[in-house]
Amino acid sequence: xxxxxxxLGAVNWTINxxxxxxxxxxxxEGEIDLVGLAALSNPLYLDARTLSEFEEAHIPGAMLLNEDxxxxxxxxxxxxxxxxxxxVVYCSSLACQASxxxxxxxxxxxxxxxxxxxxxxxEVWQEAxxx
Amino acid sequence: MARSxxxxxxxxxxxxxxxxxxxxxxxxxxxDQFLQDILSYQLLDYQMAWFVAYGLPPxxxxxxxxxxxxxxxxxxxxxxFLMMVAFTLALISAWMRGLDISCGxxxxxxxxxxxxxxxxxxxxxxxxxxYLCLPSSSQR
Numbered sequence: 068x069x070x071x072x073x074x075l076g077a078v079n080w081t082i083n084x085x086x087x088x089x090x091x092x093x094x095x096e097g098e099i100d101l102v103g104l105a106a107l108s109n110p111l112y113l114d115a116r117t118l119s120e121f122e123e124a125h126i127p128g129a130m131l132l133n134e135d136x137x138x139x140x141x142x143x144x145x146x147x148x149x150x151x152x153x154x155v156v157y158c159s160s161l162a163c164q165a166s167x168x169x170x171x172x173x174x175x176x177x178x179x180x181x182x183x184x185x186x187x188x189x190e191v192w193q194e195a196x197x198x
Numbered sequence: 199m200a201r202s203x204x205x206x207x208x209x210x211x212x213x214x215x216x217x218x219x220x221x222x223x224x225x226x227x228x229x230d231q232f233l234q235d236i237l238s239y240q241l242l243d244y245q246m247a248w249f250v251a252y253g254l255p256p257x258x259x260x261x262x263x264x265x266x267x268x269x270x271x272x273x274x275x276x277x278x279f280l281m282m283v284a285f286t287l288a289l290i291s292a293w294m295r296g297l298d299i300s301c302g303x304x305x306x307x308x309x310x311x312x313x314x315x316x317x318x319x320x321x322x323x324x325x326x327x328x329y330l331c332l333p334s335s336s337q338r
Contacts, residue, residue, distance in 0.1 A: 090244075
């Protein structure tokens, strides 16, 4: 059964279009790394972590927008964002999903296409800016 | 007595089969989202999680299908029991570390994990699987 599962997994990897990259360094659709981030002009940062994490530290100029308090905080975003300005969403690290969830909602519910997720989130930004 | 046991085993078979086949299909279709769910538990590194994202759902599918067949039932039940124990330990670990995660049990879920309910569900499924591992009255 284990061997059959491995074979099925390999077949799935071959034919399924929703395949994740094998390397964590590879960017997926809708993601941006620090190199790509440096090329952006005046992006609007959205912090998708919790309020306490945001209050502890965040990327300068970032706004808090997570799914806990979406309706109230998204109004502040609408006031501040202007069309054409790229929104960069980030959360804690590679392991968190909150930034992807927020980016997806912005695209689907708000119709904002210029949204990218910072791969590695706060962790990689902090490492890059503290070194 | 034997009849009620038979009925109970039939219920256990159908519940486990439906749960595992459904969970497997959702995860097989979206390995990218399942990988994110695994990573959110912060128990495995990326590459290990990648292998689990591709290897675990087919195993769930095969176990879910095999449990319908009398000859494979005990093996499938044992496998499901082991998987449920692993899932339960992972959940307890995430709960103890205060992680705010989506369960990932049925692929991507927007809802954050409600740990007590998930644990009750996992332990119940583990008990059903363990019950199927025991020899039935006709096998004794």
